[in-house]
Amino acid sequence: MEHLELFFKSIFIDNMVFAVFLGMCSYLAVSKKVATAVGLGAAVIFVLAITVPLNWLLDQYILQPGALSWLGAEYVDYDLSFLSFIMFIATIATMVQLVEIVVEKFSPSLYNSLGIFLPLIAVNCAILGGSLFMQSREIETLGLAFNYGVSSGIGWFLAILAIAAIREKIRYSNVPAPLRGLGITFIITGLMGIGFLSFGGMLTGGDEEAPKEETTAKVIKTKTEDKKELANHTKIVE
Amino acid sequence: MGLLSKKDAKLITDPLADNNPITIQVLGICSALAITAELKASLVMSIAVLFVMGVGNVVISLMRNIIPSKIRIIVQLIVVAALVIIVDQVLKAFAYELSKTLSVFVGLIITNCIIMGRFEAFALANKPWRSFLDGIGNALGYAVILIIVGFFRELLGAGTLFGIPVLGDPIEKTGVYALGYENNGFMLMPPMALIVVGLIIWVQRSRNKALIED
Numbered sequence: 001m002e003h004l005e006l007f008f009k010s011i012f013i014d015n016m017v018f019a020v021f022l023g024m025c026s027y028l029a030v031s032k033k034v035a036t037a038v039g040l041g042a043a044v045i046f047v048l049a050i051t052v053p054l055n056w057l058l059d060q061y062i063l064q065p066g067a068l069s070w071l072g073a074e075y076v077d078y079d080l081s082f083l084s085f086i087m088f089i090a091t092i093a094t095m096v097q098l099v100e101i102v103v104e105k106f107s108p109s110l111y112n113s114l115g116i117f118l119p120l121i122a123v124n125c126a127i128l129g130g131s132l133f134m135q136s137r138e139i140e141t142l143g144l145a146f147n148y149g150v151s152s153g154i155g156w157f158l159a160i161l162a163i164a165a166i167r168e169k170i171r172y173s174n175v176p177a178p179l180r181g182l183g184i185t186f187i188i189t190g191l192m193g194i195g196f197l198s199f200g201g202m203l204t205g206g207d208e209e210a211p212k213e214e215t216t217a218k219v220i221k222t223k224t225e226d227k228k229e230l231a232n233h234t235k236i237v238e
Numbered sequence: 239m240g241l242l243s244k245k246d247a248k249l250i251t252d253p254l255a256d257n258n259p260i261t262i263q264v265l266g267i268c269s270a271l272a273i274t275a276e277l278k279a280s281l282v283m284s285i286a287v288l289f290v291m292g293v294g295n296v297v298i299s300l301m302r303n304i305i306p307s308k309i310r311i312i313v314q315l316i317v318v319a320a321l322v323i324i325v326d327q328v329l330k331a332f333a334y335e336l337s338k339t340l341s342v343f344v345g346l347i348i349t350n351c352i353i354m355g356r357f358e359a360f361a362l363a364n365k366p367w368r369s370f371l372d373g374i375g376n377a378l379g380y381a382v383i384l385i386i387v388g389f390f391r392e393l394l395g396a397g398t399l400f401g402i403p404v405l406g407d408p409i410e411k412t413g414v415y416a417l418g419y420e421n422n423g424f425m426l427m428p429p430m431a432l433i434v435v436g437l438i439i440w441v442q443r444s445r446n447k448a449l450i451e452d
Contacts, residue, residue, distance in 0.1 A: 018428070018429065019428055020272055020428070021267070021268045021269075021271040021272045021428065021431070021432075022268055022346075023268065024267035024268045024271065025264065025265060025266070025267055025268065025351040028264055028267065029264065082323060082326070082327060083323070084345075085319045085322055085323055085326070085345050085348055086316065086319040086320065086323060089315050089316075089319050089348055089349070090312075090315075090316070090319075093311065093312050093315055094312075122311060122315070123311070123315070123349050123351065123354050124349065125268045125269075125346050125349040125350070125351075127349075128345065128346060128348060128349045129268075129342060129346055129349075132342035132345045132346065133342055136341060136342055176440075177443075177444075177450050178439075178440050178441075178442075178443035178444035178447075178450055179436070179439070179440050179443070180450065182261070182264060182439055183436050183439040183440050183443065184436070185436075186432050186433070186435050186436030186439065187432070187433055187436035187437075189429075189432050190429040190430065190431075190432035190433035190436065191429070191433075192429075193428060193429030193432060194427075194429045197427065197429065
């Protein structure tokens, strides 16, 4: 349930592009054609799925205040969280290079479609942003961190796919000359963002269920108490 | 500007309008949009970027002959990350509230494409002084857009500037509110930043026809 909630929340409510504007540069630059947009989107999902859990481990066991306690009692007071920017970006840059080399070696066809985007991704704010949000939202387990990486990647993928499709079609419409290209893309993205705001109410339904569970629990309790009382009564009767 | 030759002065003035990093070069959009709901946050963000770009451009320019071109991206990232850590620590020490509102976006200066873009396009091929001017110019161009967007969003969305009410009191109905004016809370929502930037681009391109895309 927790996983499902985080999954839909990261795709729709906290969408990387529409809610927090991460990765806008490549989103604007590479969204002229659907095919390239799909390539970049897939690469983003792939890299986020690797770097977010990796940085989660770094954060938990090296960077957080008190994270070094596994080294021994004298390291408990260390707080290395000021190093997180440099550690995260170093992890991302090296992972991207590593992924590039591995993909090139084992799957040339995947490399042909993803390869050119991988170097671009090292400096994509969506990737670093994914790790930083993972840190600031205090995601609890490695599984959830992986889930967060994949689902926010999917959210970004959806956004770039949608804008690329719209931009392919908009070539046939008569946009005012000064707005052509960049201007109209900004405004369309804004309108799509307003649309995505409506997903905000999607997960609030859960609040109403919680008290019900409590009442049912109470009912069960009272029932068991009744039974006990009944049992007592029967004892007395006997 | 007695200190600067005409060519050097152009490095500063060009990015302010005709070669603006946000509206023309399309660099550094992410942070420009996310933190512009208040004017104060936009101003602090601009100063942070100004510092990182000025110093970073000089450092990269000084090292331009010794950086192997294969690993230059990683070298650049490390230089920026170190500078951003300084900014982040200073903000946390002296303006804690503000560093909370900026949250992860201070960290995201590292991957702000303006910085990497200017390193690649300018600092790697020019002398330190000219790189410094280029950095300052581009950071100012970025600041101009941030401040315009922040100004309109805060004024129309909350009726304040730097947190000070300028349009009167919305609850007691003084000032403009007495005439039936209402704050447009929608301006504070994230998507409006995109639309405001879109409108700025529209205004700029209709004034300068040379910038229109086909």
